Amino acid sequence: MEAFLKYFDLLELSQEAGIEDVRKNYDYLKNLYSGDSIEIAALNTDFSPELRQEYLARLDDAHEKLTQLLENKKPAVAQNTVRMDDELCDWIANIACFSGAALKSIRERMVVDLKDMFTTTRIQLQYLEDIENEVFESFRAEVYLRSYLVEYTRFLSLDTPRVLADYLPRYRAWAASRTTPAGMPHL
C-alpha cells in the first residue's frame, strides 16, 4: 500500500479517492502540464522540457497503477485504440514515409475523428492538426512534438518508433534551417 500513497499524492488526491476521481484528476493534470498555457509558460526554467517529460511519465504511471488497483484487475489492452483489417494493415505497411500528410490519410481511412483522439489523449485539437499539416512552428521544442506523436501513433496502433524515425527528421530539418549561423545570437 505504501507505494500507492505516492501515486495518490501525485494525482493530488487523498487515499479515499475512487476510480472516478483518479480519472478526473489525471485528465486535469495531464491536460494542464502537457499544454502551453500561461501559468505553465511563466514557469520558464522551473519547468524544463526534461522536467515536463519526467513528470508526465510519472503521472501516466500513477494513473495506470491506481486504475489497476481500483479496478482490481489487469488493464484491458489498448481499449481505445482502433481495429484494423488486413487490407488496411498492408496499405500502412507499404507507406514509404510517415509524413504529416501520410498520418492524416491513415487516420482518415480508419475513419477516426480528431475530436475522439482529443478525448482520449487530451492533446489539443490544434496540436493534432498541426502534426498532420506539419505546422512545426507550433512546437516549442522537439520533446513536445515527440510526446504528442507518441500518443497519436498509439491511438492509431501504428508502429511508434517507425513513425518517429520518419517524422522527427522532418522537424529537425526545419528547425536547423531556421537557426541562425553559429555564434549569432537569436534576436
Added chain:
Amino acid sequence: MIWAIGGGKGGTGKSFITSSMGTYLAQKGRKTILLDADLGGANLHTFFGLTRPRYSLTDFFDKKVALQDISVQSGIANLDLITGSIGSLDSESINHGQKQKLFRHIRALDADHIIIDLGAGTHINTLDTFLLADRMIVVTAPEVTALENMYHFIKSAYFRKLKFIFKAYDLTTSIQETWKNRATYDIHNLKDLIIHLKQSSDRVRDIFDREMSGFVVHIVLNQVRTPRDILVGENLKSVCMNFLGLPVVYAGYARFDEAVLKNINSKEPFMLSNRLSPVATEIKALAENIIAGTHISVRKDVANGSLS
C-alpha cells in the same frame, strides 16, 4: 491582523484591491488601517479622492513622528490611511534601523486589520515587509509577465525567509556548501534543495516543518476577463506546489471592469459608488477567504461557461 499585498509586477491592481478590501472591512465595522508602503510610487490615497495627504511616511522617517500619529482619515468610518511619501523616499534610502523601527510601529498599531500595499518589485525591504504579515497576499493577473513576476516574487520571499532561518539556526554554511555541490546531489532548483536538506538530517527537517509551515501565500487574480482566466488561479495551486514546492491558497478573483477605471479620481472609492457591481461582490468574497485562510471554490468545468 497584518495583511501585506505584493506581487512583483506593476499595475496588476495591488492598490485597487488594497483600497477595496479595506473599504469592505471598515464597512463591516472593523477598525482598519491601510499603509501605503509603495515608497517610490505612493498613490493609495488617490483611490479615496485625496490629493495631498497632510502627513506621510516622510514625517515618520525624517521627523520622528509616531506611526499612529501620521494616519489620516480616509473619509470612511473605521478606515484610516498612512500614506506613502510621494517621490521623496525610495526603498534604497531606508536603512536597517529605520526598517526595524517601522516594523515595531506597525505591530503596535491599534486596529483590527492593517493592510500594507507594497508596490511592485522584489526589493529586500519589500520582501521583509511581506514576511512581516500574518496574511501574505499577491495580486496578479492572468497574463504571462504578471505570472512570471509573481513566481519570482514568491520564490524571492521564500528564499529570504529561508535565509533568516538558516541564520537563526546557524545553518548558513552547510547550506551554501550543499548549493555549491548541487550537481553531485542532483539539485536543480529551490524545491530540490529543500527536499535534499530535509532528508539530510532530522534536525533540519524539524526546523523546516516548524518554521516554514506558516509560509502560505494567498493569491488574488485581478482583471479576469474570461472563465478560463478564473481557472488560472486554480491551476496555480497545483503548479506552485509541484514545481516551486510552495503552498498557495487561491483566495479569489476580481474581474476586469471599466467601472474601476472610470472611478479613478472620483471622491468616492469604488466599493461605495459601485455597490452592485460584480467586482464588489468578488472583493467581499476574497477578503472573507483571506481572513479564514480558505480557497475560493471553482468548478473545474467553469471554463466552458461565460462570466455572468
